[in-house]
Amino acid sequence: MSLANAPRPLNKLLIANRGEIACRVIRTARRLGLASVAVHSDADALARHVREADEAIRIGPAATRDSYLNVAAVIEAARQSGADAIHPGYGFLAENADFVAACEMAGIVFVGPPASAIAAMGDKSAAKARMDTAGVPLVPGYHGDDQTDEHLQAEAERIGYPVLLKASAGGGGKGMRVVERGAGFQAALDGCRRESQAAFNDDRMLIEKYLTQPRHVEVQVFCDSHGNGVYLFERDCSVQRRHQKVLEEAPAPDMSEALRREMGEAAVRAAQEIDYVGAGTVEFLLDADGSFYFMEMNTRLQVEHPVTEMITGEDLVEWQLRVAAGLALPKSQNELTISGHAFEARLYAEDPEQDFLPATGTLSRFALDFTGAGLDPDQVRLDSGVEAGDAVSMHYDPMLAKLITHGDDRDQALTTLNRALAALDVSGVVTNRAFLQRLASHPAFAGAELNTRFIEHHEQALFAPTALDEADYARAALVALDCLHSEADDDSPWQRRDGWRLNAPACLRVALAAPAHGRDAADSEAIVTVLAEREASRGDWQLTVRERRFNGNLQRLAGDSVALTLDGHRRRLLARRDNDSHGETLVLADAHGEKRLAWRRLDGVDHGQHEVDATLTAPMHGTVVALLVEPGQSVEKGTPLMVMEAMKMEHTLTAPTDGAVEAFHFAAGDTVGQGDVLLEFAADE
Structure with missing residues (x-):
């Protein structure tokens, strides 16, 4: 059935987001016969989602509050383009009840749940109470209205450390900290509130008991406007950094059919408790004993939804658009099955x-x-x-x-x-x-x-540092030799830098080192020199590494892909040259992992960092949030000096050694570029 002939006809779809989800929605809309409209900030004027859409409209400058979070600008873009529906993607306005209400006021279909459902789950504290009523298990915690510092800390003491501080209006790891003991509670609370205020314009907190070794298992639910609700099984999202997911899989390993059904039915109850419509995810903590606890419900499509699509064979974005058009769910619960596994x-x-x-x-x-x-x-x-x-x-x-x-x-x-x-x-x-x-x-x-x-x-x-053997150095040397050959200005042998010699075998030395690796890696490096010789300009190289000899050659394929042969063993891998914090680096990657070797040019000067820098520079582009010490104040190594914010996350810069801050070059609220000198620091002698 064409969506143009659905109960709520859809012809043109505006995507109020950016990045991969915007591209995905654009492609699905096109397959269903819908025209697509992209919106973009100044920073995204040339972005991929803008290039792929049928139309694109500028909605403001780079700052999200002035563009992607600007409700009026997005609604005006829909009016201007004639879009009859808006897909919010995930993030930005996807879980903003006021935005949904604005869509309804403008007569535009919002591809997602009603404002009441978003509001019910958007306030994490109120949501816990609703779930308790629906019989969904909860983690012990505090979700109340008293937000004074003293009361929150008292509740943390009552619950028992470790506890998890979470932004009441939050999600995606923003405004979230684990607090191991009472001494660190206030600093964690202040940081969470700053992040929450910046990301959600709301600094209310809730506190939960922090389970030490739980799994993060979430259930994909889908409901329509006809009273139907199903769960499309579960995903395990336990591998995280900064409370943000890194690797996800479906179905969850070691999940019994009974537990799968119990969690799935609890998730559907949670959705039906708030009269949900559309795609949603109910997130649980699964303890080692099989007990599970409701964490939150994300009232939108999740970043990790493709693993569910892979094991069910369903297109969840298409489901979203059909439900938004007033159609019933394509399948009932007993028609949904799991096929295989996905990551x-x-x-x-x-x-x-x-x-x-x-x-x-x-x-x-x-x-x-x-x-x-x-x-x-x-x-x-x-x-x-x-x-x-x-x-x-x-x-x-x-x-x-x-x-x-x-x-x-x-x-x-x-x-x-x-x-x-x-x-x-x-x-x-x-x-x-x-x-x-x-x-x-x-x-x-x-x-x-x-x-x-x-x-x-x-x-x-x-x-841990990457283990390198003689064969790894030999392979990297072949890549370096290929780079030297490609650096020649022309085909003249006098311009070549691959060891060519008149009436003698080519011979040169390639100096390589395993760059410092790991957070606690030492700055020192051991250089290994590879002796490379060959008789003919197109013959194999004879490579000597620590008295071990190899015979090898390299064939350049498409892009950075190469076929590298060492002692008759041919392997295909990606090989490229990077310039990073360790200088010129050769990168070799295959299915067994990635190995990086610093290339030290023997015909040049290595200007590595051999002295302690007297200044701190910005590790990335961002905004200064707070200065934590006074100029002239003596500090110990590791003392927090200032807080920066970039890509919606806070980063604290610390003292590189014992010493004193002589001067700050930026104030709170200033924007800095990567590499900018942030402050002058005098190290103790």
């Missing part, structure tokens, strides 16, 4: 080695090598809002893409995920791709030993 890995522009600081820049390469990695497009999806050449700015969430894989079982889907991560060719911006590989290949993850502190529990292994 989703979130690719972020961030540096895991620097406490997951967001990163900015321009994507010089962004592609997934399906053919080279032997990936089946029916089993692998790359949902992205960026392409090669796109800029990644400081203004929005750092998620670049979602990599989704499917298999007949968990092991097969995980093997495909590792292969796909290795085939993901991304350069120009620091990402968490290599970290995702380390997560996905960790034995505990492969064994489904999951809980919400997985990264914390396995931090030593996940951030």
